[in-house]
Amino acid sequence: MASPGPSSPLASRSMRQRTPAASNPGALPPDVLFDVLLRLPAKELCRLRAVCRSWRSLTVDPLFTGAHAARHPGPSLLAKFRDDEASIHVVDLSGTVVKRIAGPDGHELLCTRLDLACVATKGNSCRVLNPATGAAYALPESPALEHANCENLRDPYTFFASGRVASTGECKVLRVFNRTEFDAFDQQQLFEVFTINGGASNARWRARESHYPFVEANNAAVAGGVVYFLTDCAYDLMLFFGVNTGIHPDCIASFDLVTEEWRRDIQGPISSSLSMDNADATEEYRSIWHKITLTELKGSLVLAYHRRNLSLDLWFLSDFENGLWLKEYSIQTESAIPADEYFVKPLLVSDGGRLVILLASTGILLIYDPRTNTFAEVEMRRLDAVGIYTGNLLSLQCGDMV
Structure with missing residues (x-):
């Protein structure tokens, strides 16, 4: 099943309801922003949440997180490295560490x-x-x-x-x-x-x-x-x-x-x-x-x-x-x-x-x-x-x- 994108009525309607209309003429429309952010990996999205409240609100919304999971189905690993006794790491299959968890x-x-x-x-x-x-x-x-x-x-x-x-x-x-x-x-x-x-x-x-x-x-x-x-x-x-x-x-x-x-x-x-x-x-x-x-x-x-x-x-x-x-x-x-x-x-x-x-x-x-x-x-x-x-x-x- 294709992930909701800018052509999805559900996604567009939800974003219009939940995201204020842009007052800046250079800002992206909500449905376009939805589709752009949907293409990014989770690690980058977690960092981009600090940009502004509206971006954070979007990327934690269940509609967006579900669509993102469907679009990026790749498995993730929980890893403990031999040179770090005190941490657990969330890692993708390229070896990139997404998050470090104190243990x-x-x-x-x-x-x-x-x-x-x-x-x-x-x-x-x-x-x-x-x-x-x-x-x-x-x-x-x-x-x-x-x-x-x-x-x-x-x-x-x-x-x-x-x-x-x-x-x-x-x-x-x-x-x-x-x-x-x-x-x-x-x-x-x-x-x-x-x-x-x-x-x-x-x-x-x-x-x-x-x-x-x-x-x-x-x-x-x-x-x-x-x-x-x-x-x-x-x-x-x-x-x-x-x-x-x-x-x-x-x-x-x-x-x-x-x-x-x-x-x-x-x-x-x-x-x-x-x-x-x-x-x-x-x-x-x-x-x-x-x-x-x-x-x-x-x-x-x-x-x-x-x-x-x-x-x-x-x-x-x-x-x-x-x-x-x-x-x-x-x-x-x-x-x-x-x-x-x-x-x-x-x-x-x-x-x-x-x-x-x-x-x-x-x-x-x-x-x-x-x-x-x-x-x-x-x-x-x-x-x-x-x-x-x-x-x-x-x-x-x-x-x-x-």
Whole structure:
């Protein structure tokens, strides 16, 4: 659908109603000004708000901000750079920083797809930041009442995941209290849920059922209001010592944020095609634990597998109930991604079909163009973490515009 412009009766009528007639004969008519400003990127518009009251009134008007978002649909990123522990940045795909947001030191940015930024520490501190208003909300560190006396809480080691429930619009945070010792399989991982702005009745953590096998809480993805986890790489160590647990590296657990319950586990598409008949096969099987990543693309859960032969396969979950996967990408990566890169995470597919990929160990962001089968590195500082910002850039009125 075309964005409202000077030929749009709705836009012209609205601007005539809301903007005083120009007394200066050199001033642009309101509908022409609407169309001119509509063509500018959000970063420049935010600066131009300081020109005069009428320009500010126009660029914050819901009619204009909606038309601008439709005309400039390009995705934006939430980025934390390795050389800046105290800030979160809103960045476009060219690497240009649109806004800098003050954040707490020592907190990692969660990879979310929200109009909010979530930051957390392994030591049980989690905060939710609103890039539009500058507001910050600290989640309580105290556990759910049911977990108050659990051994895991003596020295908290936590992970967080956050997503939105489409039916209610609520944003929920899932907290995982990990085992106090890496190999302490006699302990449970503890899971709790918190609803952001859920009212007084929800302003506390709610204990939820634990899950076995243990999940790899720092290799998770949220798609369709469901948090997906890979199984813990500790099972890889058990296999190394000759203990075959029967748990595959691409076994995936899923927690439904709507019902706040676990769904059944599903098997990924990788390990079923491999066997462990000899030492080489066993080594290849074990290497899978460190070569797969979960992500969300185009609204679907995706398993990314960075193969030994320097290719990146992307498997889309097409049918959860029947455990069906479709391989939609098989990308040759020898010219762009090192063979020993251990965490290759696709972040999004742009409207033009380009794939944005994070190389976590080096902090490099790549853009892959399937039409030319080429990679380009985004020119920016090295990344510590990155997520997708779904908010309207013209709402970024607070904080440091850069």
